[in-house]
Amino acid sequence: xxxxxxxxxxxxxxxxxxxxxxxxxxxxxxxxxxxxIAPRAGRVALANxxxxxxxxxxxxxxxxxxxIVTGGPGWKAQCENPETLAFVRTRARDTLVASVCTxxxxxxxxxxxxxxxxxxxxxxxxxxxxxxxxxxxRDYPQIDALPARLxxxxxxxxxxxxxLCIDVVLHLLERLFDARVAAETARILEYTTAWHAxxxxxxxxxx
Numbered sequence: 367x368x369x370x371x372x373x374x375x376x377x378x379x380x381x382x383x384x385x386x387x388x389x390x391x392x393x394x395x396x397x398x399x400x401x402x403i404a405p406r407a408g409r410v411a412l413a414n415x416x417x418x419x420x421x422x423x424x425x426x427x428x429x430x431x432x433x434i435v436t437g438g439p440g441w442k443a444q445c446e447n448p449e450t451l452a453f454v455r456t457r458a459r460d461t462l463v464a465s466v467c468t469x470x471x472x473x474x475x476x477x478x479x480x481x482x483x484x485x486x487x488x489x490x491x492x493x494x495x496x497x498x499x500x501x502x503x504r505d506y507p508q509i510d511a512l513p514a515r516l517x518x519x520x521x522x523x524x525x526x527x528x529x530l531c532i533d534v535v536l537h538l539l540e541r542l543f544d545a546r547v548a549a550e551t552a553r554i555l556e557y558t559t560a561w562h563a564x565x566x567x568x569x570x571x572x573x
Contacts, residue, residue, distance in 0.1 A: 367542065368399045370430040370457075372469075373420060374450070375411045376440020380528055382418070384434050384466050387535040391551040395543055403427045405450055413438050424453040432538060433457045436531070437467025437487060441498075445475035454478060464523040464538060466531035468498050474506045478522060483573055485514040487527030498527075515568035526568065532557060533564055 371385045388400035404410045404420035412418055422428065435454065444450045454476040457463060465473045470486030473479050488499035502511040516525045516534050518541070525534035532555070540548035552558045 367395075367397055367431045368401060368428065369432045369434060369538075370401050370403045370422075370427060372403050372433060372435045372450075372453075373410050373412070373418060374405055374436075374440050374444050376438050376443065377410070377412050377418075377436050378438030378467065378528070379412050379414070379416050381436040381438055381467050381469070381531055382412075383529065384436060384531045384535050387532055387539075387551065387555065390555055391535075391539055391547065393554060394550045395539075395547050401428065401430075403433075405444075405447060413440070424449055427453070430457065430461050432462045432464060432542070434535070434538075435463070435465045435469035435472050437465070437469040437471070437527075441468040441471050444472050451476040458522070462521060462523070462538075462542075464525065464534055466525045466534050467527050470524040471498055471502060473522065473524065474502055474509055479506070479524070480508040482519045482522060483510040483512060483517050483571055484519070484522075484524040485512055485517045485526050485571075486524060488513050489527055512571065515564055515570045517571040517573070519573040530564070530568075533561060536561060537570070 392398045402420040403422045407423040410418045458478045467487045486498045488497045536548045552561045
């Protein structure tokens with residue numbers, strides 16, 4: 367099962383935990399294949415000085431079972447990138463699409479969240495920026511944007527901010543494989559306690 371993780375200049379490195387969870391999950395379910403996709407194949411300048419390399423660009427990305435769109439300060443530029451938005455819209459026709467953190471804002475800009483419930487990052491440094499969840503509520507009234515750990519609308523899953531990307535991927539593993547694969551992945555990540563705590567503290571919405 368191939369998971370495409372979409373990255374771009376300005377992705378927050380911690381959002382790459384989505385890729386990291388999939389990498390660890392391969393020890394439990396070897397059929398998982400994570401691949402990195404960017405607007406253009408090659409070097410991607412992540413936020414704050416770290417570089418990554420994407421094997422594929424949007425023009426040559428392989429068929430996917432799941433597309434995960436990551437977040438970070440570069441999300442605003444991607445919301446105005448017609449190639450990125452077209453890629454998301456096209457893949458959403460036949461691929462399960464998920465977002466982590468402000469990746470949800472890219473999905474919103476693409477239009478695929480219209481008429482659906484969704485969530486995104488809500489915690490920011492006060493006085494320095496507007497919470498992305500508030501921006502989604504303000505700028506995309508056709509979306510029922512709400513605070514949540516994750517929102518599963520069937521063909522689209524959106525996640526809350528930053529480290530909740532781990533929870534989103536574990537949710538996808540449970541949904542696409544089974545509870546054992548998700549639980550065993552959480553165990554070898556040494557994330558079981560945090561996962562249980564998050565599920566108690568933050569609601570998940572399943573449409």
